[in-house]
Amino acid sequence: MAYVTQQNLIDRFGSTELIQLTDRTNMPATTIDATVVAAAISDAENVADSYMAKRYALPLSPVPDVLVPVVANIARYNLYGERAEKESAIYRNYKDAIAWLKDVSSGTVQLEADGVAADQPTSGQVQVSAPERVFTRDSLKGY
Template sequence: MYVTADAMIKKFGERELIQLTDNEAPYQDVINHDKLNAAIEEANSEIDGWLQGRYKLPLHDIPPFLVNIACHMARYHACTQAIAENSPIRIRYDDACKKLKSISKGEMGLGGAPAGEAAPTETSSNNVILAVGRRDFGGRGW
């Protein structure tokens, strides 16, 4: 689990989370933990999807920058209203996805992973095929 409700409250404050989650009548002026937990679960699941091809899950040590990424993703998923293209919430979500894409490609690492856990998962597409023999200039009798 990359993000928790406590991490969200520390990152964004209780007032913002109330605005994001307490948006249906009767308004309680408290955090709707059902909506917040659903957004958190969606963000955690999305991050697992990005990392599963490169890291053995679940991660034992979660780097703080990954918690930050998860917070921004959960915040995006908690938004129920339309989000404008230039909204800071959307921009930070898109940025988080770009970072996760870099991690999944191996361009960026998590830094806290023990040695050997950052290797790509072995699949049949990781095989290398070598052709033996001399083929100077295309091998057509040159």
């Protein structure tokens, strides 16, 4: 299930930005290349899934609203690529999104995901496995 659509990116960042970032054939840029946008979104969703898989069964259904801007910011950063400067808002939003996903992964942030949380490890007993003893009271008898 998709967390973000091309329309979400247009609504958040504007069609002009997407045209400039994706149109690689027209000079000047005039259209949004849906293939480039889809690849950036797919990569962003895979990053999000890699963090959420630790705590939740995937795919999330329905998609929590709080996840949309997070994945959108990662997709935007993917579209910028090396053009995203370290001091830019794009880079800061990307880093914030990754930090938020780390919080989801660690359990600090809980998603509303209709009870699809993955099984959490439970505390159990420690088990030790070792070979038979070579020297026992009986084998050393008489020494």
